[in-house]
Amino acid sequence: MTTRGTDARIRRPLRRRWLLLLVAPALLSGCSMFTAPSATKSGGSDTTGTVTGGDQWLVVTRGSATPTPRPSTGASPAPTASTGGFLPLPAVARPTPSATCARDTPHFNKISALAVVPGPTSARVSWYNVGGYNIVEFRITAISQDLRIGEQRNVGWVTVKPGNPCGYLVATVPNLDRRTGYVFSVDAVVLRRSGDGTHAATIFRSSVVRTT
Template sequence: MRRRWMGTLGLGTLALVPLLAACGSGESAAGAQEATAGKSWVVVANGSATPSPVVTGAKSTATPFPTGFLPLSSASPAPTPTGSLSCAPVKQNPINGATAVAGATSATVTWYHPGGGNLVDYRVTAISQDAMLGEQRDIGWTVVTPGEPCTFMSATVTGLDRDTRYTFSVDAVQTRPGFDGTYAKTVARTQVVSTTA
C-alpha cells in the first residue's frame, strides 16, 4: 500500500515538472526582463519656481467716505410731481388702466388721457388671446385724436370675431423734441375680455 501512494505521488510530481519548466523559461521570461530593464514610465524634469505676483497698472486711493456711499450734493434738485396743477395724476397702474366692454363683433375701450404737447394721436388695437392654427387675423388700428386733457377717452374697435377673448392695447404716438418723425409706445392695456356669441 505504501508503494502505491509513492507511485501516485511520483507520477504527479513528474507531470508537474515539465509544466513548471515551460512557464519559467522561453521567450516570455526574456521579454519580461527586457521590459523592466527599459526606459522608466515616469519622466521627471527639473522646473523653476513660479514668480511672485507684481502689482502693475493704476494705483488706487482710499475714498474719504468710509461707508462707500456717494454723498448727495447740497444743490441736488428736488423731485417734481407728475401731472400738472390742472391735471391730478391717476392713482392706478397706467399700463393696466384701460377697460373694455365687448359686444358681439366690437368693443368700447376707455383709458385716461393726461394730455401733453407732444402727443399726436392714440392708436387702439385688439389682440386675440385664443390659440388657433395658422396665421391670426389682423384687426388693425383705430386712430383717435386726443381730446381735452385730464379726461377719460373712449374708442370703439370693430371687426372682432364672435365668442373670442381679446386684450386691447392703447399706444400713444408722440413727437420727440429735437428729432424728426414720431414714435409710439404702449400706455394702457386691458385685461382679457370676451366677445359675445
C-alpha cells in the same frame, strides 16, 4: 599520494561551508522583498505589521446624493388665463377729470389698466388722457388669445385724436369675432423732444376680455 588525497577530502567540506555562509544572507535579503509593511490606525496610535500573502483591499465609503441648489432670486408670477400671457396689471384708481388740470406727457415707463365693455363683434374701450403738447394721436387694437393654426387675423388699428386734455377718451374697436378672448391696448404717439419723427408705445392694456 595518501597525504594529498586526505587534504583534498578535508578541503571540500570547508569550501561547502564557506559557500553556505556567503549565499545565506543573500537568500534572507531576497525573501524580505516579498514582505510589505502595512499600517493600521486605532485609537489615535499606529501599529506596523507585515503582509505575507493574500489580496490587499481598498475600502471606500458610499456617497450620498444632495439636492440641486435652488436659485436665491424670487420667481416672477406665472401668467394665467385671465392675463393672456401678460403679467397682471396693478389696479389703478380712475382720476377725476378737471378742466384746469396741468398738462402732462404720457409716461412710457408704466402700463395702466384699460377699461373694456365687450359686445358680440365689437368692444368699447375708455382711458384717461393726461394731455401733453407732444401727443399726436392714440392707436387702439385688439389681439386675439384664441390662437389658430396658420396666420392670425389682424383686427387693425383704431385712431383717436387727443382732443381736450385731462379727460376720458372712448373708442370702439370693430371687426371682432364672437365668443373670442381679446387683449386690448392703447398706444400713444408723441413727437420726439429731440430730432424729427414720432415715438409710439403702449400706455394702457386690458386683461383677456371675451366677446359675447
